[in-house]
Amino acid sequence: MSTAYLNQTLRILTLFILVFGILFFGRTVLIPLTFGAVLAMLLLPICHWLQSKGMNNGLASALSVVFLLLIIGSLITLLQYQLSDIINDLSKIEERINDIITGLKSYVRQHFGISNQEQQKIIKEQQSGGMGKVAGIFTALLGSLAGIIIDTILVLVYTFLFIFFRGHFKKFILRMFKPENRDTTAEVLQNAGTVTQQYLGGLGLMIIMLWVMYGIGFSIAGVNNALFFAVLCGILELVPFAGNITGTSITVLMALAQSSDTKVVIGVIITYGLVQLIQTYVLEPLVVGDRLNINPLFTILIIVVGEAVWGIPGMILAVPLLGIFKIICDNCDLLKDYGFLIGPPKEKKGEEGNFITRMFKKSK
Template identity: 45%
Template sequence: MSNINLTKAIRLLAFFFLLFAGMYYLEGFLVPVVFAALLAMLFTPLSEKLERKNIARGWAVLICVLILVAVFAGIVSLVAWQINDLLSNADQLQEQFAQMVAKIKVLISTKLGVSHEQQQQMLEHQRSASAGKASQTITRLVAGLGGILTSCVLVMVYMYLFMYFRTRLRNFVLKLTPTDSKHQAEKIMDTTSGVIQKYLSGLAMMIVCLWIMYGIGFSIIGVKHALFFAVLCGLLEIVPFVGNITGTTLTVLFTLAQGGDMNDVIGIVCVYGTVQFLQSYILEPLVVGRAVSINPLFTILIIVFGEFLWGIPGMILALPLLAITKIIFDNISALKPYGYLVGEDEKNHTGDYAVVKWLKGLFTGKKYAD
């Protein structure tokens, strides 16, 4: 009996090893497909509503894709407009940065005993060492931008095809399912679609709320280009953990470069703390709720693993994919223990668990209501 259990365990480990190895090496193919599948789930209700108004499915799906393109184009245009406005003061920014560097050099010389000449020699050595890599960096940057544009086009194409052939894809899954399990399969697909729709729509509403709150807060404390930094901080929220820190850090650095002082830095930190409090304990429970009910341990593990597997896209996709996996676990008897392991209790208000929930919020920027 023990040999049989050991064989099953080895097979299971081999399966997961091959699965994750395949996901790692097929990143370029899988990431656009997964993004497209999630967006298709989000826009399916709109497509169905249009189809009920006697609009052909092809046109209904195309309208959904065009709406998504228009939203992204609007966001990109807004960011580009703000960046252009920011670069209009490039000379002033360069001067302020030069002053900051000079102050840092004095601080290093005073506190660490490294003279200006030694610092200059270190900088020259670094420049000479990196000069040969400059062309390679530019080439990689251009290739990266080209890859992003290609991936965006692929996402739109895949999204259209997923939505257009959704009935065939659904019937395909049902044909693979035994007759006595068809109802269960339908329940899993419907639940998955509902959870993803709630999560993504709630996340979009949350980003808009963050834009408004950051915009008001930064404007009150007098941050220059407040709209740009509000949009930046809101958009970066989709990247768990890293987004929160990056958005605030960039706002602080540019504020200092534009002549700000410690009072401005304190103001930015206070705005960030206030917004995060309102987001975590008021807006998040109301807008998103418990759409993704994953316990803090696996929340952190899956985000770190997602970054290792697919980088930034992996961090963004980690929680929705784990939520889908949990739904499958919860609806299959043999896998329910794994669903219980990944999920969290419906009610748990102990003081110790509150600390764990805080850790979950630190890594995700989100806290889900109990």
């Protein structure tokens, strides 16, 4: 290996470390900005369609954001309607939780020899000074809620501005490259936008299908307010790996609190298993597909890195951002080796298919 090649590799790795450092320390500013850019790419087809009907750029950009707000508002209204039914059943849920606690106390008394009075004393000791902790938690929640509202407004503003000034931003990026490289740069920008739209559009369609399957499964299992939990599980799919497990865990806990029938819990678990099988082997290959063309190892790795750098927003944004980065690598001579590393192994003709299926094929 030549010294020049080694120095070039070290410079690129140093650049990666510097970029991740900037992402970590600038996350307060960069997270809403990145969400705005990604949503703008997703809404561009709507804006183009409105402009093709004779609307000017400003009105089409504003209506694209309004369309996004209508979708979000509809989901919130649906969840709020279902949540009101859950709140009306709080007294029954509280009784069920008290029964569960009583059963746990009885189990502890029988198996560990700790009387109910001693258990109550331990609980009171743990709760001593708890009002201050509760107040602190309440204050932190209010602060988090205020931060979420501010970030949401910023994301919507950024989304509108990215759509409205997209031509200006594109010209700026092209001006940064030599004239002979501008055609390639324009193609990279076009491909990055197209791949992001296809991936996020496919993901949205898959989430709608998950709502239907979870809704049917939870209704058959006998879960109260099945639609609420179906929508919740589908939305949490935006958080890869952890989201579906979290949504199903919440549904199981609420099923336990709402009913003493273990068949309901078993039905929820069976529904989760069946939906995951259909999602992995049918929906993801057909609806989402290999839009981003990324190696599964790096898909998992970037999600872990995204969580470490930006938390849950990083997990949501990590995969589409890695897909954009791979497109850049594939069109940049200095980064082509990294694009090859991030991408999946090249398959022979006729061997394409689901990654899980290919794993168990005998090698020739």
